[in-house]
Amino acid sequence: MVVVGAGITGLAAAHELITAEPNLEVVVLDAASRAGGKILTTEFAGRMVDEGADQFLVRQPEMAQLCREVGLEDRLVTPQALGASLLVDGELRRFPPGLMLGVPTDIDGLAASNLVSDAAIAHLRETPNRQPTPLDPNDDPSVAELVRRELGDEVLDRLIGPLLGGVHAGDTERLSVRCAAPQIAAAAAAPEGLLAGAQAQVAAAAGRAPAPVFNGLVGGTSAAVQALVAELGHRLFLQTPVHQVRIDAAVGEQASGTQAHPVVVEHQGGITRARGVVMAAPTGPAATALAETAPTASELLAAIGYTSVVLVTFAFAESSVGHQLDGTGFLVPQDQIKLLKACSWLSRKFSHLSDGGVIARASAGSRLAPGAIDLPDDELSQQLLDELTPVMKITEAPTEVRITRWHQGLPQFDPGHLDRVAAIRRSVADAGPITIAGAGLEGLGLPTCVRQGRAAAAELHSRLQEKPR
Template sequence: MGAAVAVVGGGISGLTAAWELIRADPTLQITVLDAGDEVGGKLRRATVAGVSIDVGAESMLARRPEAVGLVEELGLADRLVHPEPVGASIWSRGRLHPMPKGTLMGVPASPGTARGLLSDDEVARAESEAQQRFSPIEQDLSVGDFVAGRVGDAVVDRLVEPLLGGVYAGHARQLSLHATVAPLWQAATRGDSLLRAAERAAVAAVGNQAPVFAGLVGGIAVLPQRLAELLSARGVRIESGAIVRRVERTPSGWRVVAGPVPAPVAWDVDGVVLATPAAPAARLLRDHAPLAADALAQVDYASMAIVTLALPAATVPDLPGSGFLVPPVEGHTIKAATFSAAKWRWVADAGAEQGVVLLRASIGRHGEVADLQRPDEELVARARRDLSEALGAVLPAPVDSRVQRWGGALPQYAVGHVERVATIREGVADLPGLEVCGAAYDGVGIPACIGSGRSAAETLLTHLRSVPATEGQ
């Protein structure tokens, strides 16, 4: 019998870690302990008007290999799809503006292409950046502060904020340049023009014909569900509703204690992967790596909600493109909308069978919780109101709706995040047989989380191969 491993957390990072471990060594005795009622974390489906649809993340970056590679490993390649070739918009200054071409996280290679979103004076302010000289920066600062100093506040408020907020549900003037937008950070450390950096990125994008994003027929949540099925088939034990209360050192490895306080359940294992959000990881590491725990405790999270609407198909107005983003300066309740039926052919087909058109809206940014305290029916009404205003047509009452609340959904990579992660990894490196992974460290997207899980598993495997196994429980 092989070594015993506990994976704490059943989101995509933890499931990937377990998958990598069991594929590399089928003799391992692996237990996945997940606090939720089902695995998958923020990848989840729900049935709305008879259609099973994502109510968490609904797409993944396709130009990174991790997610598409895992899809293929799991035998899901025939479900892989890409969005329909329709553009997105930004709802600002009273109307929908087509997303400007050739932007680097909102920084336009040619500011004139954003005219309308930007006034003539704001375009001129941005264009002047290309003629200036800059000294390289040496310390991290926020994306918003850096970009505003180069090309003006309006570019941040009208372009960078909605794009960056769509990824992190955060604020550009709080998020780390170093941790969130690598090309802009590289340009900053070289003293390069941001417009020139955006131009280089645009040229590179033209030469890359591969689709940017991908999804799965049936929803992205199919991915963790298939992972769980295959893990179980290989003997991996998955425990849902298992809250891990502490992790203890033992002479030969680790003891993981879960369950209710009056009746705890303990697993003696040779290795542990902590694939949890930052706060529970900090709690579990407090007695073993206090500096790492302190750094983890500094990682804040944004809460949000996804409002899915099923509208009667016969009375839905034309939906322009795949959806739109909303700059926070506009003061609307929703921060983004996805016209799911226009973006994904499989959603359109499934909705047509039920006589509905499906779309969704996102609500909530970091530190903005007032809207999220409203009841479901009010969030549905506010989403419908904002969507109607943006489209210039009153949307019909939905035949069905779903409000999925995500408390502590997205980690905020605040200024200094890269240094915090280095402190965490340094502390964890002193704990043989214990690894961490997840969205709190090196990226919040699905490919980054998959890569994080694989990396943790590979490091743990190296450790397990160097020590004799104990008898797992």
């Protein structure tokens, strides 16, 4: 079996195959010189600090479960539940309690937060008196369209936009609610409408034992990659980009009863024949590799856009930051963004990063500001520092600065995305023993990637088990 791509999706797929059948010959091919894809942890200011993903949802348990399976149970940690703020007119205002992906379920709390106007609060209080329009099961509006219609402009601009637009570096006007925010889509399908649906979800959760929202890993998210790579051993081949995945029709036809390897994987340095392939590369390279074999899938994959983001991580002496950093960081609403889009106070967020001064990770760039990544290093770090200085009351220069550019780092999910993903999967399945998974398909969060990778591997494995070998 060949897995293309050693990001978390491909590594999870390989883990699934190895676990299902320990003697199965599995080969993982990746174009880069390291495994992990968008996951990278490096040393910074004396600590292991993530350059990409640093936490994952617990409600979707697949990533935490995978960590446990590879022996990282003791390294799972919960980020401090300190809450975050929004930067409005140069001032940090705390997000209120009771947000469900930004949907306010506690209107009194929202009123006290000073984040939206009295008129917006009055509009929300009137919501139960308006005729609800539950989300049709066949409808996939943009996040902006749905939220504006159900909850008004200010909830979009001050709550859901910064939170969801931030995670996706996207444009909520062009962001599929079903793919990017399935919880909001589920709440919006409630007969009483989005607000009541979200309130019911939050009330149901309140009845359960309190559970952390996120987990992180001591040593950084790369600890999971390292454990999965160690499990793979000599089965991982780096600097081996896959150019094409073809079905050898002749072998396919005479395969019955023989040890068939009908898939031909053309990669740098040669050809590998496989019984089946899990494609776990980003959608662009996947489109190229499948152009001949699954042209419909290839065309749809090629149309999925990505956006670039850049992170600048600063270390400061504790004494040079005047703000008390009473949270995990802050976001900037779209209408107030100059360059800085968000800042995560990593040394506050994770207690294992707290010793040795402040670490603040600033981010810039989105679908609405795609040029941020192209700014020269000096300009980028200086402008972000200039924007952070009055907010965090910084009095001295940073002791360390690190710039991480993620070119084409985040897939963008336009409305209707999941229907196109279903068509991609059909086209790939029709082509032969190939399955496909990854952030660009069903969602970019680590648990979703792990779920997809494992499901793609399990599906391929069971399909091949059914056939005579």
